[in-house]
Amino acid sequence: MDDAAIAPAQAIVRDGEGATKFIAIRVERGRDVDECRRIAFRVAHSPLVKTAFFASDPNLGRIICAIGNAAPRDLDPSAVSFRLDDVLVVDRGARAASYTEAEGQRVMKQAEITVRVDLGRGSARATVWTCDFSHEYVSINADYRS
Numbered sequence: 001m002d003d004a005a006i007a008p009a010q011a012i013v014r015d016g017e018g019a020t021k022f023i024a025i026r027v028e029r030g031r032d033v034d035e036c037r038r039i040a041f042r043v044a045h046s047p048l049v050k051t052a053f054f055a056s057d058p059n060l061g062r063i064i065c066a067i068g069n070a071a072p073r074d075l076d077p078s079a080v081s082f083r084l085d086d087v088l089v090v091d092r093g094a095r096a097a098s099y100t101e102a103e104g105q106r107v108m109k110q111a112e113i114t115v116r117v118d119l120g121r122g123s124a125r126a127t128v129w130t131c132d133f134s135h136e137y138v139s140i141n142a143d144y145r146s
Contacts, residue, residue, distance in 0.1 A: 013129045018136025021053050024114045028125040035072060035119070036126035042070035043115060044130035053113065054132035058104030060089055067117060079120030085113060092120070 014022050025043045030036035043049055043066040052059045063082065071080075078093035084107040088096040107113060 010129055013131050016131040016137070017140045018134040018138075019131035020111070020134050021132040022112045023053055023130050023132065024112075024127055025117070025130065026114060026125065026127045027117045027119065029122055030119045030124040030126070031072075031122040033124045033126050036124050037128070039067055039070040039117060039119070040126050040128040042066045043117070044128045047133060050130065050133040053108060054134050056105060056108040058084075058101055058108050060084075060104060063115060064090065075119065075121065081118040081120065083114075083116045083118075084108065085110070 010022070013019070023044070025040040027036040027040045030039070043063060046062065046066040048059075048062040049066055052062050067080065067082070068077070071077075076093075080090065081088065081092055081096075082090045084104060087099065087103045087107050089099050089104065090096060
C-alpha cells in the first residue's frame, strides 16, 4: 500500500461502527504474501476474536483457531509463534513459558493492539487492520435497515 494511503485507511478502521479498539494483524515469515494475507484476514474477520478484543479477554485460543483455520496444510504448527504487542504468547507451537494471563489482559485492554504472527517458514509478510465488535456495533447494525 502506498504510504499516502495508510493514514486514511487506518482512519476508516478506527471510525468503524462502535469501534473501541484498533488492531493490526501482522503475519510474518510466511512462504508468500497470499499465505500471510489469508491468515491475517482470517484473524481480523473472526467474530470471536473481535469480541474477545472488545471484552479485553485474553482468550487466545480464538486467535490460535483463526490462524489454524486459514493455515495451509503443510504449515508446521511447531514453527508458529505469536505475540500480543510485546508479549510472547505462543513460542514455536506451544504456550510461551513467559506468558501470563495478566500480561495478555494488560495488552487486550489497550486501545491499540498489534497481533504479530510468525509462521517461521519464509520471508513474506502482510498486515491487515481491523477493529473490535462492541455492544454499540451490534446495536447500530441490529437497528439498521436498508
